[in-house]
Amino acid sequence: MRVNPIAILISAAATLAGQPPAAPTPAAVGTARGENVGGYNLTTAFETGYRFRAVDGNYGKYRSDVNYGNGLRLLSGSLTVHSREGRGGLFDEIVLSTLGLGNDPYQSSNLRVQKNRLYRYDFAWRLNEYYNPALPISFGEHAANTIRRLQDHDFVLFPQSSLRLFAGYSRNSQNGPALTTVQQFGSGNDEFPLFADVRRLRNEYRLGAEVLVMGVRLNILRGWDRFSDTTGATLGAASAGNNAGDLVTLASLRRAEPYGGSSPYWRATLGADHKLWAASGRFSYTDGFRRFYFDELASGTGRFGAAQNRQILVAGDGRRPVAAGNLTISLFPASRLTLTNHTAFHHARMEGDSVYREVNNATAFDNLLEFRFLGIRAISNLTDASFRAAKWATLYGGYHFSARRVRSRESETVGEFSDLRAAEQNNRLHAGLAGLRLNPAKPVRVSLDAEIGRADRPFYPVSEKNYHALGGRLQYKTKTLELAAASRANYNTNSVALAVHSSRARNHSLSGSWTPRDWLSLDAGYSKLHLDTVSGMAFFAAGLVEGQRSYYVSNLHAAHGGVRVAIRSRADLWLGYTRVQDTGDGRPAAAASSRGPDILAFRIAQVFPLSFESPMARFSMRLRGKLRWNAGYQHYRYGEEFFRQQNYRAHTGYTSVLWSF
């Protein structure tokens, strides 16, 4: 069996296109693989090796961005077994792939086993080491060093028949140490860092069936989604808090806040596809609820230096039934014309009861009973038409309408006193779309599109209100050369009497890939992402400050390039480079701007210039028919212009052997 050179090239181009961290080496680069064993064809490839890294600078930021460490790894693995006649014994196909097993921060494994017409089983397992030092946010006190593990199992019985049965299971867990903060002994008082032992778990079970009757497919799925969180928080040692100027201290704290709940759901789907029309409908209902308890006991000193202790006890529940559905009808009155109408609704009710009781040595506090309701109902109707005016030109247009109602009720009961507030807000959005696709010559494609929208009462000052978007793309594509240029602009103005929010986002990009020879391919691209926003602000700073503006300017330049060279079909060399740079608004220093609010911190926060670059190199050489030696190196450099405490340089790399047949 020979490996198709086109597949090799495509795979190599894909490698450069994604430019993942320097490992693993694409298995397709190997020599001809595949062995026939009995009635099966078997291919396998395993790459194992050693990773290394050296970091100079902020190690926490490196772990946040990259996080590769030292040590032995099974960098990648793959196994495929295919029945050559399509009529194997227990199975006809096994496909297994793994990535980063051993101790990489990003690990995954995928498995598919199937027997034609009888069953199909898919399994996916993933692990992510999440590290966040969070220096600029919350004084770095919301750091996390957790591991998230995800797994999904899906089993289909009779996958090719008119009646299909499904079963599935998914698990999502997050565990590890973290930091959080708490404010103690009254509003406006000091805040204190706490240790948190994160323990979160979610399990989902699924059962379903699909039946095809007279061209109409009905799919029904029932799911049970159960979740729990037993994260606790403790104070490591007595603390004076973040603000040394006040007298509030925390001597001890114990907190338990377990919760658990379930989101059982139903989902039903109908679909039919005919020559002149197609229709699909979907309905889902989720009945979510949770029960919780909160117990916090703290002791220390209050703002006037007097001894304080406080226990907070909260219990209650939250409920969220959600009904959602959509119906899509497509008509094909002529071969050149497609009309599509999509109607969707979404109705969510969120309710919560919370009984709050506080006991302390300073004030007596009655039970506080709070009830919250937030209801969101949205209905959308979208109509699109696409018309192929000529072989080389297609027009499309559409009109989208959405209406959303947000209702809320809030009640608070303390002893004999009760308060109830209710509110309702409605927003309607009308949007129009138009587009043009041109194909003047086989390798050339041009697309232009525009959208304009008007909302009468958006929910937030930063929401889209009067907006329009323009986009265009030009592509030239042959078997060996692909060039593309794209531009997109989004403008939004959301103004009322006292405040204006205006945003402009413009993206421009150029990209190209060229494979002039079997042994050479090149890939490069550049994107400019510009964003500037102006938002009205009001806040307190020795009195209410109004009429201020928040300006945020980001000018991001992102570039990448790569080249692959094969040396006499024995060795392959990849070289790549990526760079992201935010030039901000061009100011030379953080405080060097007179534009913006009077408070210096606000003016400093308007830009965040930085650069992040990463050159990489990989080399792969065939040692014997089934054995290759690989080596890779990737450098990372992160640099902020104004605040340099997070800057770092890192050298990462690996050396490995790839065994395949």
Added chain:
Amino acid sequence: MKLLIGLVLFWAACPVAHAQATGYAGSAVCKTCHPDVWLNFYKNPHYRNLASGKAPVERSGCEGCHGPGKAHVEARGGKATIRAFSVMAPKQVLDGCLACHAKDLSRANIRRSSHTLAEVACTSCHSIHKSPVPKFLLAQKQTGLCYGCHSSVRAQFAMPFKHRVNEGFMNCTDCHNPHGAPAPTWRMASRPRMGELAAANEEACLKCHSDKRGPFAFEHPAVRVDGCETCHSPHGSANPRLLRRPVVFTLCLECHNGADSFGREADGITVQSPSHNMAQPRYQNCTTCHARIHGSNADPFFLR
């Protein structure tokens, strides 16, 4: 009841009746001139119908997709005598594939998807005969496919803070349905239009970040009404925690400015408390005290 179940199972297992179609030559003839395609075709998912021998000729093997091949054989090849996908218009390609794949749940909205409107046909992303990817017959690795057109998204995933797509931990399809998804009603049917929904038509983010899902006794309406993108840039950002601003207080204050007509009561989203002096650094880190900003069970101001 048992009889009913038995009948249903029998009907499901019944082979589809062979139709005596005309103009068909049979897949065995094709390998004479196309041995490169035939050589590995047993690894192709489309081989299943052929292997079973129970599907009609017009729904299996080479002619299941390429149509009757007799004229093509008699003409000794040529793209004019057979359904050649390389010369077909995008809609024809779509119709051809949907003849079998239309009713799958993931493709329920493909007729109105942004890809279809942009004339991105099935063969733009799938390589039926020369796929280097073992699952889904993708023309190349998924990130390479998507980045090919969405170059600005590629730039976002090169940022310091990003979801781990390039690292292989995630795929674009974990959050997006390239075949088209129902309208994201939580954002007024506005963009993004290709989001893969969680079970209850919720945002895809909640499939993994289930701790933010709730329901909470005290919901932060910012999360529920317009969704996570109100504060976060999901692909990647230069800012910590994928936030839209480098610091938290500008993010919060741009909404909490009391401007008329916004918020639940349409009289403005609450301005921060007078006890907060924004000139002091301690008040410029909102989430230090409002630590449960996505939703809380114990405090309406998300303090714990």
